[in-house]
Amino acid sequence: MTGSGTLLSCRNARLDSFLKRNTERAVYERIRACEPCVVVTETVNKVYMHVVVSDEWVYLTEYPPRTLTAVVNFGRVRNIGLVNDLPEFLSLKDRERCQHIRIIYVTEKPAGKGCVWSRKGKVEEGLPVALSSRRASHCPMPTNTSEGYPAESQWMEQLQPVLKSTRSTSCPNPQTLGLPHPPSQPSSFYSTSSTSPPFLSDESLMTTDTGQVTRSIGSVLSDLLRRDDANSMEEKEAELHLYTVSQKSRLYLHLQSMWNSFIIRSTLMLDPVYRKMYTTCDPLAKGISMERTAHLFGQLSSELLQDGISVELLYLLLQELRTAAHRNLTLRRLFWKCSELCVFLVQTLENCLFGCQSLHGVYTADQLLLSTLIVQTLAIMFRETEVEAARIHLLSAENGALASRMLLALICDPQCETNSRRSLVGSELQVLLAEYLDAACSLLFELLLLGQEVNSDRRQTNRCFSTDSILSVGWTFKVLQPHPDLLSFISYQASQVVLVLSSNQKSFLSPPQSVLLFKRCRLLLACLQQDTQLAEHLRFNFRQDFRYLVKPSYATGKLSPKYPISQPTLQLVACILTLIDKSSVICESQNTGDQL
Incomplete structure (x- = not known):
C-alpha cells in the first residue's frame, strides 16, 4: 500500500x-x-x-x-x-x-x-x-x-x-457485498x-x-x-x-x-501459542486506522532511537516492536520506510556479536538474548512485505550496503566456546546460542527469498542466478564468502536437518519446528544449487550422513499431513538427497525448482 x-x-x-x-x-x-x-x-x-x-x-x-x-x-x-x-x-x-x-x-x-x-x-x-x-455431459460448454x-x-x-x-x-450494502474474507478467527491460518x-x-x-x-x-x-x-x-x-x-x-x-508465506503462516497458526500471539489485539479488528498505527509506530521508533538508551529498556521496546509486527502488516510496511530504525537494528546486532571478539570469542547471555530478539524482529519485518517498494530501495541502496551488513552480522560461530560447557551456566548459554542460530536461519531464509525475487529470470528456464545483480542469490553468497564462520554456520544448519530426519521416533514435529525444518532445507538447497564452495563442503562432510541416516520414511513420520508445509518440505528433502549425491551443483528438475 x-x-x-x-x-x-x-x-x-x-x-x-x-x-x-x-x-x-x-x-x-x-x-x-x-x-x-x-x-x-x-x-x-x-x-x-x-x-x-x-x-x-x-x-x-x-x-x-x-x-x-x-x-x-x-x-x-x-x-x-x-x-x-x-x-x-x-x-x-x-x-x-x-x-x-x-x-x-x-x-x-x-x-x-x-x-x-x-x-x-x-x-x-x-x-x-x-x-x-x-464432466462435459453434466455441464457442457456453449456451442463454439x-x-x-x-x-x-x-x-x-x-x-x-x-x-x-x-x-x-x-452505495454497496456491507451486509451483502464483499469478498470471501476470514472471520475473527482466520479460516486456515488464523505488476x-x-x-x-x-x-x-x-x-x-x-x-x-x-x-x-x-x-x-x-x-x-x-x-x-x-x-x-x-x-x-x-x-x-x-x-x-x-x-x-x-x-x-x-x-x-x-x-x-x-504461496510460500501462506504455507508458513497457516502451519504456524496451528500452534496455540503462536495463534494467540498473532490474533490478540489485532489493530484492524479494533478499527485502528493506518494513521493511528503510523503515529504509534513513530512513538515507538523515537524511543528506540533515543540517545543513551539502556540495554534493559532496549530489550523491552524491541519485544514490543516484535509483538506488534507479528499482528500488524501496516507496521511492517512502515518499518521499511523508517531507514533509521532498520540501520539501528543492524548496528546493534553488529555490536552484540562482534563485541564478543574482545572477550576471546565468548558469548554472554545478554548478547545472545538481545541478538536473537533483533534477528527475530528483522525476520518478521520481511513477512508479507514483498510488494513494499521501500524495502527493496533501502536494502539495495549504495550497492546493497545495508543488506551486506545484515548478512555478515547474523552469521556467527556455532562452536564458539562458552565460559564452561560442563557447568549449568554453560548449558544455558548453549541453549541461547541454539535459539539464536534458529533465528539467524530464518532471517537468512528471508534474504535468500528476496534474492530469488530480485534476479529471477523472466522465463525461469535457468535456475542459476547471476552474482552481478544486487541482492540476488548469487550476490548474497558472494557477500557471505569472506565470513570466517560461514562454513561452520552452514554445517550447523545441515547437522540439525540430519538430527531431525534421522530419528525414527514416531512423533510429529510441532508447527514451529516444521517451519524451521522447511527453512533449513531451503537454505541447504540454495547452497547446493547456487554456490560451488558450499556445495562441495556439504558433500564432503555430510554425504554419508544424508545417504545412510536420512530416511524418507523418517521424514514422512516427522511431518504431520495436517501441516500445509509438510508436502513442500518432503519435496525439498528429496531434492537435497538427490543433489548431495551428485557432482553437479545445479538441480535440473524444473518442476522441483518451480515448486521451491
Whole structure:
C-alpha cells in the first residue's frame, strides 16, 4: 500500500477504485498484487482478465472489472510453475515475451461454497472457491463459433441469471457485498497495468488460424465458475493457466511468494501459542486506522532511537516492536520506510556479536538474548512485505550496503566456546546460542527469498542466478564468502536437518519446528544449487550422513499431513538427497525448482 492507500503494484486506477469501493477494508488491505493476463481453465478459454492476488486467495475479475471471483485458495495449491512454451494464440511479438504460469491445485468438494461479487448485484452464493473438474455431459460448454470460441449470444444467455439488480456499486450494502474474507478467527491460518490493455492490442490478440482471444462482455466468469459436478465426491487436481506478456511482469514471483508465506503462516497458526500471539489485539479488528498505527509506530521508533538508551529498556521496546509486527502488516510496511530504525537494528546486532571478539570469542547471555530478539524482529519485518517498494530501495541502496551488513552480522560461530560447557551456566548459554542460530536461519531464509525475487529470470528456464545483480542469490553468497564462520554456520544448519530426519521416533514435529525444518532445507538447497564452495563442503562432510541416516520414511513420520508445509518440505528433502549425491551443483528438475 502506498501512503494514499492505493495498491502499490496495481496502477490501474479503475481496478483499484473498484476494489476499494466494493471490498471491506480487511479484504482490500490483504491484496498484494494485480496484473492483466489471458486466463485459461477447463471452463474459461483465453479470456483477457485481471488476476488479483491476496495473501490467501487468487481472484479473477473481468476487463473492465464487473465481478471479483475467488478462484484458488493457496491452501489447495500443489505447484506453481512456469511452462516454457510459445502460445500459438498470441502474435509472434507477444508470444516471445509471454510468461506462461501454471497453477496446479486440488478442487473443492461439491459441498464447499465460495462467493463472487457483481457490480450489479449482491454476493452470489454457491460459486466454487476453486475451479473444479467438470464432466462435459453434466455441464457442457456453449456451442463454439467457427473461430473456436463460444458465441456471444450464448455467453449472454448464460449470464442473465447471474446478475441481480439490487444495489448500486456507489452505495454497496456491507451486509451483502464483499469478498470471501476470514472471520475473527482466520479460516486456515488464523505488476502493473493501465486503464487500457497495455500489452495486448486487438491485432496482437489475433491467433494464427483460430481467431481472436475472447474478452468477456459481461460476467462470464461468474457463470462459468458456477458449474460444479454434483456427482463427483472426490477431490481432483485442476489447473489454472495465466499468460502474461509484460517483460516486467512479476506475477509469477508474487504468486510464489504468497504461496510460500501462506504455507508458513497457516502451519504456524496451528500452534496455540503462536495463534494467540498473532490474533490478540489485532489493530484492524479494533478499527485502528493506518494513521493511528503510523503515529504509534513513530512513538515507538523515537524511543528506540533515543540517545543513551539502556540495554534493559532496549530489550523491552524491541519485544514490543516484535509483538506488534507479528499482528500488524501496516507496521511492517512502515518499518521499511523508517531507514533509521532498520540501520539501528543492524548496528546493534553488529555490536552484540562482534563485541564478543574482545572477550576471546565468548558469548554472554545478554548478547545472545538481545541478538536473537533483533534477528527475530528483522525476520518478521520481511513477512508479507514483498510488494513494499521501500524495502527493496533501502536494502539495495549504495550497492546493497545495508543488506551486506545484515548478512555478515547474523552469521556467527556455532562452536564458539562458552565460559564452561560442563557447568549449568554453560548449558544455558548453549541453549541461547541454539535459539539464536534458529533465528539467524530464518532471517537468512528471508534474504535468500528476496534474492530469488530480485534476479529471477523472466522465463525461469535457468535456475542459476547471476552474482552481478544486487541482492540476488548469487550476490548474497558472494557477500557471505569472506565470513570466517560461514562454513561452520552452514554445517550447523545441515547437522540439525540430519538430527531431525534421522530419528525414527514416531512423533510429529510441532508447527514451529516444521517451519524451521522447511527453512533449513531451503537454505541447504540454495547452497547446493547456487554456490560451488558450499556445495562441495556439504558433500564432503555430510554425504554419508544424508545417504545412510536420512530416511524418507523418517521424514514422512516427522511431518504431520495436517501441516500445509509438510508436502513442500518432503519435496525439498528429496531434492537435497538427490543433489548431495551428485557432482553437479545445479538441480535440473524444473518442476522441483518451480515448486521451491
